[in-house]
Structure formats: structure tokens, C-alpha cells
Amino acid sequence: KNQVEQSPQSLIILEGKNCTLQCNYTVSPFSNLRWYKQDTGRGPVSLTIMTFSENTKSNGRYTATLDADTKQSSLHITASQLSDSASYICVVSAGDSWGKLQFGAGTQVVVTP
Amino acid sequence: SQTIHQWPATLVQPVGSPLSLECTVEGTSNPNLYWYRQAAGRGLQLLFYSVGIGQISSEVPQNLSASRPQDRQFILSSKKLLLSDSGFYLCAWEEGQANTGELFFGEGSRLTVL
Numbered sequence: 552k553n554q555v556e557q558s559p560q561s562l563i564i565l566e567g568k569n570c571t572l573q574c575n576y577t578v579s580p581f582s583n584l585r586w587y588k589q590d591t592g593r594g595p596v597s598l599t600i601m602t603f604s605e606n607t608k609s610n611g612r613y614t615a616t617l618d619a620d621t622k623q624s625s626l627h628i629t630a631s632q633l634s635d636s637a638s639y640i641c642v643v644s645a646g647d648s649w650g651k652l653q654f655g656a657g658t659q660v661v662v663t664p
Numbered sequence: 665s666q667t668i669h670q671w672p673a674t675l676v677q678p679v680g681s682p683l684s685l686e687c688t689v690e691g692t693s694n695p696n697l698y699w700y701r702q703a704a705g706r707g708l709q710l711l712f713y714s715v716g717i718g719q720i721s722s723e724v725p726q727n728l729s730a731s732r733p734q735d736r737q738f739i740l741s742s743k744k745l746l747l748s749d750s751g752f753y754l755c756a757w758e759e760g761q762a763n764t765g766e767l768f769f770g771e772g773s774r775l776t777v778l
Contacts, residue, residue: 555707585767594670594754594769595708640707642767652767654707 554578555643557655564631564662572658574624574641582644586615586626589638589657598626598639628660636662666691670755670770677777683728683742685773687755690736695757697738698767699730702752711753714738715760750777 558573576584583602587595599608599615601624607616612629628635641655670687677683689695696715700708710723712730720730727746731739738755755770 560705592752592772592774594756594772596769597766600766652710654709656705656707 554653555641555655557639557641557658559658560656561659561661564660566631566633566662566664568631570628570631570660572626572628572639572641572660574626574655576622576624576641576643576653578622578643578645578653580645581619581622584615584617584624585642585644585652586613586624587640587642589640591637595640631660631662633662633664636660666757666768668755668757668768668770670773672773673771674774675776677745677775679747679777680744683740683745683749683775685740685753685755685775687738687740687770688736689738689757692736692757692759694735694760696760697732698756698758699738699740700754700756702754702772708754712740745775745777747777750775 555576564570581603583600585600586598588598589595598610598613601608601615601617603619605617614627617624626639638657638659640657643653667690698713699711701711702708712720712722714720714732717732717735728740728742753773753775756767758767
């Protein structure tokens with residue numbers, strides 16, 4: 552069973568609207584949680600990295616939240632743009648597993664004009 | 665600044681043929697290097713990682729192998745490709761000794777085995 556579950560699998564939003572992506576994880580012990588953006592056919596690019604003590608972090612129009620108690624994270628996209636169309640991947644790092652990041656399957660976001 | 669290069673970008677190979685994907689990193693020393701495979705609708709699967717020259721750890725038994733002949737060079741190989749080897753392969757690096765550091769990915773290599 553995947554230790555990182557993302558929802559929804561995909562969503563379509565109108566340009567200018569906001570959306571929120573969810574990530575639930577069971578990875579333990581927890582070290583950090585990362586959100587990546589992956590354009591089709593390209594490598595993922597990091598958006599945010601959050602450690603246990605951080606509960607929110609922003610990168611432009613992207614805001615990530617973390618609740619380490621409930622093991623949930625969200626990525627909020629504000630005022631979406633066409634260039635936000637991509638797959639958003641949640642990645643969790645375990646504190647005792649060097650090199651073993653747990654990847655979610657990603658949420659495919661399509662922004663339409 | 666650091667950069668990562670991965671090639672070829674796309675590859676179409678017949679079953680049973682060999683494979684070589686290459687990845688190089690510039691602008692850093694002694695990076696941790698990774699090979700991942702990404703299947704459609706699935707999360708990235710770690711194939712190999714390396715903490716130094718000649719040091720390779722394999723996560724998934726398969727007909728693929730990896731080598732690190734130089735500090736900033738990571739190669740993914742196969743002697744005989746299978747249909748199931750088709751996929752999107754990603755090389756990545758992070759600062760050495762930094763499990764909590766940021767992971768930087770290459771542009772990916774799309775392999776189709778026919």
C-alpha cells in the first residue's frame with residue numbers, strides 16, 4: 552500500500568479560480584514533506600519543503616500546509632493560470648530511511664481559459 | 665549554479681536490445697544521485713541511488729543496472745530490454761549527506777520498448 556495518497560486524481564479549473572490539492576501520508580518517522588510540480592514530459596520541480604515544525608509555506612501563488620498530527624498536507628493554488636496545468640506530486644521523507652522518499656501518484660491539474 | 669543533464673530525451677528500442685541512459689551533474693561535488701522510473705498514474709519508483717563513485721544501491725530487483733564511473737556521472741543500463749522496461753526515467757541529485765535537502769530532477773528520458 553502506498554504510504555502517500557493524493558486526492559483528487561485530477562481536476563479541471565477555470566483560469567483565475569483557486570483550488571486545493573490534498574495529500575495524506577502514513578510515513579513514519581516523518582522528516583519532511585515536499586510538493587513538486589511536473590509539467591508533461593518534464594522532470595519535477597520543487598515548490599515547497601516543510602519540516603515537522605512548519606505548518607505553512609508559500610511560494611508565490613502556491614501555499615502548502617502541513618498538519619503533522621493528522622498527517623495531512625494541502626497545496627493551495629491561488630488565481631490559477633494556464634501555466635499551472637501540470638501534475639502536482641506530494642513527496643514524504645522518512646527520518647530513518649536515507650534516500651527513500653515516498654512519492655504520491657500526483658494530482659493532474661488542468662486550467663482552462 | 666548547478667545543472668543536471670540527462671539523455672537521450674526519447675528512445676525507442678526493440679526487445680532484447682541494450683540500453684544506456686546517461687546523467688551528469690555540474691556545479692557541485694559528491695552529490696547523491698538517483699534513478700527513478702515513473703509509470704503512468706503511479707508515483708515515482710526508486711531504482712538506484714549512489715552516495716559516491718562506484719557505490720550503487722539497488723531498490724528493485726530487475727534487469728537494469730547502474731554505474732557511477734565519475735563523481736558527477738550516473739548511468740542506467742540494461743543488457744537486454746523487456747517490454748516492461750518501457751517508461752519515463754528520471755535522474756535526480758541532492759547535496760551529499762543531505763537526506764532532507766532538495767532533490768533536483770533531470771528532464772527525463774522516455775523509453776519505449778517494442
